[in-house]
Amino acid sequence: MKTSKTSKTSFSLPVWSVAAPIAGWLFLGGAGFNFGGAYTILLVIGLLGSVLAAVYHAEVVAHRVGEPYGTLVLALAVTLIEVALIVSLMLAGGEETTGLARDTVFAAIMIILNGIVGICLLVGASHHKEQSFGLLGVSASLATLAAIAVLTLVLPNYTSSALGPFYTPSQLTFIAIISLILYGTFVLVQTVRHRDYFLPEEAINNENVHAEPPSVKVAVISGVLLLVCLGAVVLLAKSLAKSLAKSLAKSLAKSLAKSLAKSLAKSLAKSLAPTLETAAASLGAPKTLVGIIIAAVVLLPEGLAAVRAARANRLQTNLNLALGSALASIGLTIPAAAIVSLSTGWTLTLGLDIKSTVLLLLSLIVAMFSLGTGRTTVMQGTVHLVIFAV
Numbered sequence: 001m002k003t004s005k006t007s008k009t010s011f012s013l014p015v016w017s018v019a020a021p022i023a024g025w026l027f028l029g030g031a032g033f034n035f036g037g038a039y040t041i042l043l044v045i046g047l048l049g050s051v052l053a054a055v056y057h058a059e060v061v062a063h064r065v066g067e068p069y070g071t072l073v074l075a076l077a078v079t080l081i082e083v084a085l086i087v088s089l090m091l092a093g094g095e096e097t098t099g100l101a102r103d104t105v106f107a108a109i110m111i112i113l114n115g116i117v118g119i120c121l122l123v124g125a126s127h128h129k130e131q132s133f134g135l136l137g138v139s140a141s142l143a144t145l146a147a148i149a150v151l152t153l154v155l156p157n158y159t160s161s162a163l164g165p166f167y168t169p170s171q172l173t174f175i176a177i178i179s180l181i182l183y184g185t186f187v188l189v190q191t192v193r194h195r196d197y198f199l200p201e202e203a204i205n206n207e208n209v210h211a212e213p214p215s216v217k218v219a220v221i222s223g224v225l226l227l228v229c230l231g232a233v234v235l236l237a238k239s240l241a242k243s244l245a246k247s248l249a250k251s252l253a254k255s256l257a258k259s260l261a262k263s264l265a266k267s268l269a270k271s272l273a274p275t276l277e278t279a280a281a282s283l284g285a286p287k288t289l290v291g292i293i294i295a296a297v298v299l300l301p302e303g304l305a306a307v308r309a310a311r312a313n314r315l316q317t318n319l320n321l322a323l324g325s326a327l328a329s330i331g332l333t334i335p336a337a338a339i340v341s342l343s344t345g346w347t348l349t350l351g352l353d354i355k356s357t358v359l360l361l362l363s364l365i366v367a368m369f370s371l372g373t374g375r376t377t378v379m380q381g382t383v384h385l386v387i388f389a390v
Helices: 001-007 015-033 039-065 069-097 099-129 135-153 169-193 201-205 217-256 259-266 272-282 289-311 313-345 355-369 378-389
Strands: none
Touching: 015 039, 015 217, 039 069, 039 217, 039 289, 069 099, 069 169, 069 217, 069 313, 099 135, 099 289, 099 313, 099 355, 099 378, 135 169, 135 313, 135 355, 169 313, 313 355, 355 378
16 A cells, blocks of 8 residues: 555656646747747747647546546547637638638548558557457447538538538538537447446456556646647647748749739738648648648647557557547537538538548548457558558
8 A cells, every 4th residue: 555655646747748838838929029930940849849748648637537538538628729729710711711620620530540540550560460449439439430420521512402512501500419419429428328338458357457547636737738738739830830831922922923922921911721721722732731730730649649559559548549539520620610600601611522522431431341350450550541641
């Protein structure tokens, strides 16, 4: 008992995990003083430090509350930041950004299902040859994800009430409600009704397999610092995007006509989404790059946490985190975007084009097959990464 007590009280947060988000916010504050291009390096350092600190604090909180609550904490925290960012960009960008929620959600699903899951399966199998997980929890996650994804991103293209990839206001209200119902039911199943479906096998058989958890005080501090880190990650990424877009605009202004330079200057005066769209267009990239950037930034902490879990042979935790994040992203973002659309009168663009629809359906089908046996090898990881590359 003494040893256990000592290990509990000796747990403390490392200095870097507290200093990193503080430095990130300080660098963010200095971004408005136009220190020059060299200051971008400090913004990158602040971003990376905040991401690593977010992963650390998420794991502290997860260790304290236990599975599957720990992975749910990180998924919800990151998704709420994502929703706040998308809503703010939609309100600032106007009707030009009505497809931002769709692009971000689609990018998040593809990054999670193929990128994060693929890397984790490959890394885990490389270290442990074969890994196993609870099939019931993963099946429930994939079924819920497939239902919400198809209803929100595919079905709008085939409704007869409105032409194009749109829902009518009444249809959009219905879809927003059922998205919340499906996600709320999933959380209920994950945390209350069938919690054992989402627990690692060793945790079901033996509750004492893990090291002593941190104290309540340390967990609370880490929870607060987690939100601080996630806020810093999003705002630093936004500041970096603006800085890079301005640098690109200056470079283009030297070689292009004055009229084009004026057009770029006007674009740079707007919010982040139009700014990124201008940069994307100048590079010949599609406008959906904006959603990809937002999704990649907000998923970075979760991605690192998932890879660490896979390396430690905790594939169940990894899949809880990855699939739970995808569900939180689509289950909360679409209703939030629907509220903005209904309150402003803007038409929310939801339906994917044919190419994206094929890739989405392929990803869902492959995920159901590759995660349908309860065991994974490097083969499944390679397949997912190939689709991600496509």
